[in-house]
Amino acid sequence: MKKLFLLAAFIIGATFYNQAEAQTISDNALGLRFGGGDGVGAEISYQRAVGSNNNRLELDLGWRDNSDYDAFKLTGIYQWVWNIEGGFNWYAGAGAGLLGVDDTRFNDRDGDDGTYLFLAGNVGIEYDFDIPLLISLDVRPEFGFFSDNDVLNEFSPDIALGIRYQF
Template identity: 55%
Template sequence: MKKSNYLILMFLFATITLSAQEISEHAIGLRLGDSDGFGAEISYQNATSQNNRLEFDLGWRDSRKFSAFKLAGLYQWVRPIEGGFNWYYGVGGGVGSVDFDGAFDDDDDGGVFIFAAGDIGIEYNFDIPLLLSMDFRPEIGVAGYNGFSDNFDFDIGLGIRYQF
């Protein structure tokens, strides 16, 4: 067997070995974030396989200019780093509603919206059933009230979840 074939086999074995760390079947907690206004989300994660999970977040945002709530759903791939650290990435979307507090000149009252989202983050899995995470979730408007589809938002969040 050629040297390059050995290297390929070693790389595949290392990749499979690194992916062997399991994630908890369920986790529930809070995700605190900031995207044009501080907000909190009730967050639930459900493992679909050894290295994949679904995340559902129901949250609200509030600022001087608007108040909003949204429901997001994401499919995530979880990859171990070292020790209790993992990194993850995912895709998904959601639905929400926003009410502007007269802060804009175009008399836009807000309304219902639909968005697509990506997700990338890092988490630490403690020996106790506690999971801390920090993630970045870019969101883009797909449909909704007048002018929403041009909306692009950067959502950064800190998560704390109990695993069971």
């Protein structure tokens, strides 16, 4: 199921790639991505245009520091961007990341502590305003592995709202 979802996203992207209208994405965008994947919450998000084919790299860093657990999450996604009409774009991408967890509730009795790897897909829609503001809504399915904890090894959908300043 996991592989089918990523495969479908790439096939759809490849199908519409040549049919997309020409449009230009910003060289850089910096902002916040408000989601809830893996309990990390909001992430600082940076996007950088790559090449001349409306492709970009997105890097996100999230962290949480509270009485139950401390965590960080670093994600890198390569995205392909296509224009729908006017300022509306849709995008799809794939990448990977690291999740670090320090569970302070049970002194690591449940085995959550550690650093874990995950693979991620990304599909979303965005609106590029006439001012240097970009707003997006996306879903990022994440597939964790290399963990003794079954919860961290499973599929984790992450739906988020992004707001970024373009420069």
